[in-house]
Amino acid sequence: MKVNHNYAQLEESYLFQTVNHKVAEYAKAHPERQIIRLGIGDVTQPLPAAITAAFIEGAKEQGKPDTFHGYGPEQGYDFLREKIARYYQNEIHAEVSAGDIFISDGAKSDVGNILDLFDKDNTVLIPDPVYPVYVDTNRMDGRRLVFLQANEENGFLPMPPEGQEADLIYLCSPNNPTGACYTYEQLTAWVQYAISQDAIILFDAAYESFVTENLPRSIFEIPGARGCAIEFCSLSKTAGFTGTRCGYTVVPQELCRDGMHLHAMWLRRQTTKFNGVSYPVQRAAAEVFTPEGMAGCRANLAIYQNNARIIAETLTKLGVWFVGGKNSPYLWLRCPGGLSSWAFFDELLEKTGIVGTPGSGFGACGEGYFRLTAFGSEANTKEAMKRLEEAYA
Numbered sequence: 174m175k176v177n178h179n180y181a182q183l184e185e186s187y188l189f190q191t192v193n194h195k196v197a198e199y200a201k202a203h204p205e206r207q208i209i210r211l212g213i214g215d216v217t218q219p220l221p222a223a224i225t226a227a228f229i230e231g232a233k234e235q236g237k238p239d240t241f242h243g244y245g246p247e248q249g250y251d252f253l254r255e256k257i258a259r260y261y262q263n264e265i266h267a268e269v270s271a272g273d274i275f276i277s278d279g280a281k282s283d284v285g286n287i288l289d290l291f292d293k294d295n296t297v298l299i300p301d302p303v304y305p306v307y308v309d310t311n312r313m314d315g316r317r318l319v320f321l322q323a324n325e326e327n328g329f330l331p332m333p334p335e336g337q338e339a340d341l342i343y344l345c346s347p348n349n350p351t352g353a354c355y356t357y358e359q360l361t362a363w364v365q366y367a368i369s370q371d372a373i374i375l376f377d378a379a380y381e382s383f384v385t386e387n388l389p390r391s392i393f394e395i396p397g398a399r400g401c402a403i404e405f406c407s408l409s410k411t412a413g414f415t416g417t418r419c420g421y422t423v424v425p426q427e428l429c430r431d432g433m434h435l436h437a438m439w440l441r442r443q444t445t446k447f448n449g450v451s452y453p454v455q456r457a458a459a460e461v462f463t464p465e466g467m468a469g470c471r472a473n474l475a476i477y478q479n480n481a482r483i484i485a486e487t488l489t490k491l492g493v494w495f496v497g498g499k500n501s502p503y504l505w506l507r508c509p510g511g512l513s514s515w516a517f518f519d520e521l522l523e524k525t526g527i528v529g530t531p532g533s534g535f536g537a538c539g540e541g542y543f544r545l546t547a548f549g550s551e552a553n554t555k556e557a558m559k560r561l562e563e564a565y566a
């Protein structure tokens with residue numbers, strides 16, 4: 174027998190392992206020092222009360238003969254898909270119908286699983302630095318990767334490369350790890366490029382709810398995108414579902430390539446390999462899109478957005494170059510003093526007890542940069558910024 178040797182080509186991810194190891198060493202050496210973690214990409218606020226109430230109600234229904242639900246509908250319950258479609262139409266102003274939407278157990282699985290639809294001989298454009306899942310899932314299949322350099326010159330928002338062919342294009346906006354967010358004009362250029370290449374954009378909108386300025390929250394706000402894009406979205410950051418698990422994927426019903434309907438292919442793939450998200454979770458997810466549920470989510474998002482503002486103000490005051498923080502929970506800064514990402518990690522931890530994430534862990538273009546996140550508490554974020562000012566003023 175043979176195994177998939179592409180797995181041997183995967184780079185080991187030592188990023189968070191090394192971070193944890195270094196933090197443990199520091200804690201041992203400085204037991205008196207309070208360590209502040211501004212490196213995590215997980216939310217910290219609990220689910221809003223209206224959402225947990227719906228979750229509990231859904232679980233109770235499963236215990237009664239007349240309200241029990243077995244296997245759910247293939248694309249997810251209508252009550253949830255219709256609410257998401259209305260959210261797209263009324264809040265985001267994007268042309269998405271319930272029929273386009275597939276409920277998932279989160280964006281990560283679908284971002285990886287969608288590759289079942291595409292040949293291994295495709296050329297894939299991936300920005301660098303990047304959410305590592307795009308790279309590893311393609312390497313597992315042995316696809317050809319072309320990295321798009323994100324840097325200070327392009328504001329960490331790479332544009333279509335001239336003369337480069339592409340079949341699949343990954344875009345994440347607002348971006349993890351950089352927090353940078355594409356404009357309408359920039360995404361229009363990407364849609365036009367994808368159409369010219371007969372390519373598909375795989376658009377990760379996991380952070381759409383952080384957008385406060387007049388910037389796109391969905392690729393489907395861009396004319397022509399229904400003919401060239403698939404979008405992944407998640408309730409993880411919008412509604413605190415990182416541990417509850419629910420997301421949605423939009424595959425326009427008319428989207429075709431190579432003589433095949435991608436929507437029909439994805440339905441076939443999902444009905445063959447996935448049996449849906451649990452009923453109570455879908456009930457909880459539907460509550461996100463009610464006025465009360467959304468108000469609870471907005472209140473939590475406001476805490477993170479305020480933290481991001483506090484960090485941004487401090488970096489500005491210190492004269493540190495950065496992107497993100499405005500329409501994103503991430504801030505991506507140039508390491509002071511020209512330090513490498515890991516050298517700055519060590520220095521920052523030693524001087525201040527603050528833990529961030531070295532940019533080099535997200536790709537070669539991340540070297541010399543550093544990610545801070547706004548997912549901590551307000552008190553910790555303020556204390557961290559006080560220490561940062563003292564150390565770097």
Ligand code: PLP
Binds near residue numbers: 281282345419420
């Ligand atoms: N996409 C991006 C860009 C992310 O940063 C994350 C999580 O950190 C995900 C997808 C995963 O989302 P989910 O929790 O829905 O699987």
